[in-house]
Amino acid sequence: MAKYVEILSSIDSVFASNDWQGLSIPAYPANLWPATVPDEFVIYEIIPSGQPVAEYSDPNYKGGIIIIQLYVKANSGPARVYEVADELATLFQRDLIKDTQLYDGTLAIKGIDKDDTSLFRADYSLQFNSF
Amino acid sequence: MPNITSIGAGMYTSLAYIKLPVVEGNASDPTVDVGKGDTPAEWTAYFETIGTPWVVGDDARAFGRIREFPNLGVPANVVNVPQYGQAVSSQITGQSDAPSMDFTFNYVPEEHGEIATMRESGDTYLFRVRLANAKQVVDAKDGVNLPLIDDDGDIREFSDFYFFGSVASFEVVPNLTDSNQLNVTLTVDGGMSGPHSYDAAGTNYT
Numbered sequence: 001m002a003k004y005v006e007i008l009s010s011i012d013s014v015f016a017s018n019d020w021q022g023l024s025i026p027a028y029p030a031n032l033w034p035a036t037v038p039d040e041f042v043i044y045e046i047i048p049s050g051q052p053v054a055e056y057s058d059p060n061y062k063g064g065i066i067i068i069q070l071y072v073k074a075n076s077g078p079a080r081v082y083e084v085a086d087e088l089a090t091l092f093q094r095d096l097i098k099d100t101q102l103y104d105g106t107l108a109i110k111g112i113d114k115d116d117t118s119l120f121r122a123d124y125s126l127q128f129n130s131f
Numbered sequence: 132m133p134n135i136t137s138i139g140a141g142m143y144t145s146l147a148y149i150k151l152p153v154v155e156g157n158a159s160d161p162t163v164d165v166g167k168g169d170t171p172a173e174w175t176a177y178f179e180t181i182g183t184p185w186v187v188g189d190d191a192r193a194f195g196r197i198r199e200f201p202n203l204g205v206p207a208n209v210v211n212v213p214q215y216g217q218a219v220s221s222q223i224t225g226q227s228d229a230p231s232m233d234f235t236f237n238y239v240p241e242e243h244g245e246i247a248t249m250r251e252s253g254d255t256y257l258f259r260v261r262l263a264n265a266k267q268v269v270d271a272k273d274g275v276n277l278p279l280i281d282d283d284g285d286i287r288e289f290s291d292f293y294f295f296g297s298v299a300s301f302e303v304v305p306n307l308t309d310s311n312q313l314n315v316t317l318t319v320d321g322g323m324s325g326p327h328s329y330d331a332a333g334t335n336y337t
Contacts, residue, residue: 018269048145053237053309054195054198054199055196055198055237056141056142056143056144056145056196056197056198056200057142057143057145057197057258057276058143058266059196059237103308105306125310128306129309129310131310
């Protein structure tokens with residue numbers, strides 16, 4: 001029985017974990033932009049708009065994609081983005097978090113952020129199914 | 132209004148069976164065996180006791196988490212017969228082959244272990260496919276779908292199909308990005324009986 005809030009709380013729990021906190025990279029959910037913009041941070045949003053696993057009766061499964069926006073300092077080269085992406089892959093890729101099963105991640109480099117040119121952005125995306 | 136009266140997606144269709152041995156003719160005792168010669172109303176009584184609320188039968192069990200249903204029914208066996216002097220042959224209906232039906236499940240080993248046991252035994256059971264377009268009441272213990280009375284006091288429509296059969300195959304299909312699946316083939320002993328249904332008073336078997 002996967003509710004939307006349960007999917008959100010399952011991803012919240014990863015960013016609240018000691019594994020992520022130890023990296024000292026602030027993580028914010030969607031619709032929460034930091035008042036003081038750090039040098040590097042991530043924003044994660046969950047889009048449960050995918051086709052859930054088919055089943056008769058009333059299974060209430062969810063499917064979709066999780067997009068984690070990575071922001072690092074602009075004009076500092078690409079390496080830091082890939083390092084953070086590796087950390088995210090370690091935490092999320094092919095993992096089962098509560099009832100949410102995550103698949104292989106993909107990294108898309110977006111370049112200098114349009115709204116804040118002091119930031120360089122990449123998106124780390126994972127498909128998921130929640131049961 | 133027992134049987135389904137309008138078109139719709141049968142998204143609440145379910146499969147259940149009776150965990151009792153099957154005998155030819157009539158059952159000796161409803162708590163001991165199931166008779167092939169019994170009436171649909173008597174078969175229904177194995178699955179549920181009609182009332183308010185409905186109560187699931189002691190020996191009724193469900194096959195939960197069904198992903199795909201097969202064609203339900205007996206396929207035609209049309210035989211072409213040459214006619215001397217005619218440009219076009221004739222056709223007759225031959226004896227139909229008993230159907231085998233392939234079901235696909237979202238596999239949960241703990242939940243579907245009973246199906247493997249049924250395949251190993253090779254025993255015949257009474258099965259019921261309940262075709263339902265709207266939500267039914269699902270018994271918490273055995274997962275059998277029971278009729279639901281809505282807020283207006285009307286019984287939600289459903290149509291039942293009964294058949295006797297056994298589990299012939301049990302195949303697990305692991306999956307990388309989808310749920311693991313289970314393919315199960317039921318071989319059918321004889322034909323299918325249905326559609327059957329009833330109203331809140333327990334009548335109107337059709």
